[in-house]
Amino acid sequence: MCGRFALTATPDQTAALLGLAELEDFPARYNIAPTQPVLMVTAGVPRAPGSNLPDRQPMLVRWGLIPAWVKDTREFPLLFNARSEGAIEKASFKAAMRxxxxxxxxxxxxxxxxxxxxxxxxxxxRPRHGGLIAFAGLIETYAEPGGSEMDTGAILTVNANADIAHIHDRMPVVVDISDFARWLDCRTLEPRDVVDLLRPAQSDFFEAIPVSDLVNKVANTGPEIQERGEIGPEPEKVRRQKPSADDSQMTLF
Structure with missing residues (x-):
C-alpha cells in the first residue's frame, strides 16, 4: 500500500529523471495524500522527426482513480492504489493499463x-543511495455529470520486498529508468508485454527510517515530518480466548 509519499526534488531534477524538456516551477512536497494533485507523466504525442527528447507529457492528476463507467462517485471507493496482480483484468483498471x-x-x-x-x-x-524514483501509475479521465472532465490516477502496488515486509506487506511498484519507455509505450505494447515490470524493488534498494507521528496529519507539510523519530515498542499480540457461557451473547463468533 502507498497512502502518502513525497516529492522534494527540484523541477529540473525531476525533468531530468523523466526525460522532459522542462517543468513548471513547483515547491517541495513532503506529505502528498490521496485526493491531492500529483505529478504524473505519460508518453504523450510523438515529437517532430530528429528530436532527441522523448515524447513525454507531464500532467497534474487527482490522486484517486475514478473509472469512466462510474455513475456516482459518492458511492465509489477511493482507488489511490491498484494491486498489480489483478490490474490487467480488473474492471476498474484494465482500460488504464491498456x-x-x-x-x-x-x-x-x-x-x-x-x-x-x-x-x-x-x-x-527512501532509496538507500538517494535520488529520485518513479512509481508505476495509471491514469483515467473521468467525465463528470456536468460535462467537465477530471484526470485521476492510482499507483500500482506489489508484494513488499525484504526491506519493507516487516512494516507492511505491500509496496509501490518502482519502474527502473531503463524501463521507462517500455512502461509508457501504450501504442505498441499491451499490458501483457510489460507485466514483468510489476515486481518488487531489489533487496537493499530502500531504507526505512522511523519518524514521528507528525506525518499522520495531512496538514503537516514541512520537512520536519521526515526527521528520525523514536521507534515505539512492538505491539503485544492479544490472545484470543474462547467466550464463556456468560459472555458468549456479546460476541460475533
Missing amino acids: HRRALVPASGFYEWRQAGGKKGQPYWI
Whole structure:
C-alpha cells in the first residue's frame, strides 16, 4: 500500500529523471495524500522527426482513480492504489493499463507498521543511495455529470520486498529508468508485454527510517515530518480466548 509519499526534488531534477524538456516551477512536497494533485507523466504525442527528447507529457492528476463507467462517485471507493496482480483484468483498471500507463516521480514514501489493526509506527522509506524514483501509475479521465472532465490516477502496488515486509506487506511498484519507455509505450505494447515490470524493488534498494507521528496529519507539510523519530515498542499480540457461557451473547463468533 502507498497512502502518502513525497516529492522534494527540484523541477529540473525531476525533468531530468523523466526525460522532459522542462517543468513548471513547483515547491517541495513532503506529505502528498490521496485526493491531492500529483505529478504524473505519460508518453504523450510523438515529437517532430530528429528530436532527441522523448515524447513525454507531464500532467497534474487527482490522486484517486475514478473509472469512466462510474455513475456516482459518492458511492465509489477511493482507488489511490491498484494491486498489480489483478490490474490487467480488473474492471476498474484494465482500460488504464491498456491505454494510460504513467510514471509518478517521488523522493520516497511513507508506511506504517500495523498495531492491532491501527496505524502504528510511521516510517519514511527512501532509496538507500538517494535520488529520485518513479512509481508505476495509471491514469483515467473521468467525465463528470456536468460535462467537465477530471484526470485521476492510482499507483500500482506489489508484494513488499525484504526491506519493507516487516512494516507492511505491500509496496509501490518502482519502474527502473531503463524501463521507462517500455512502461509508457501504450501504442505498441499491451499490458501483457510489460507485466514483468510489476515486481518488487531489489533487496537493499530502500531504507526505512522511523519518524514521528507528525506525518499522520495531512496538514503537516514541512520537512520536519521526515526527521528520525523514536521507534515505539512492538505491539503485544492479544490472545484470543474462547467466550464463556456468560459472555458468549456479546460476541460475533
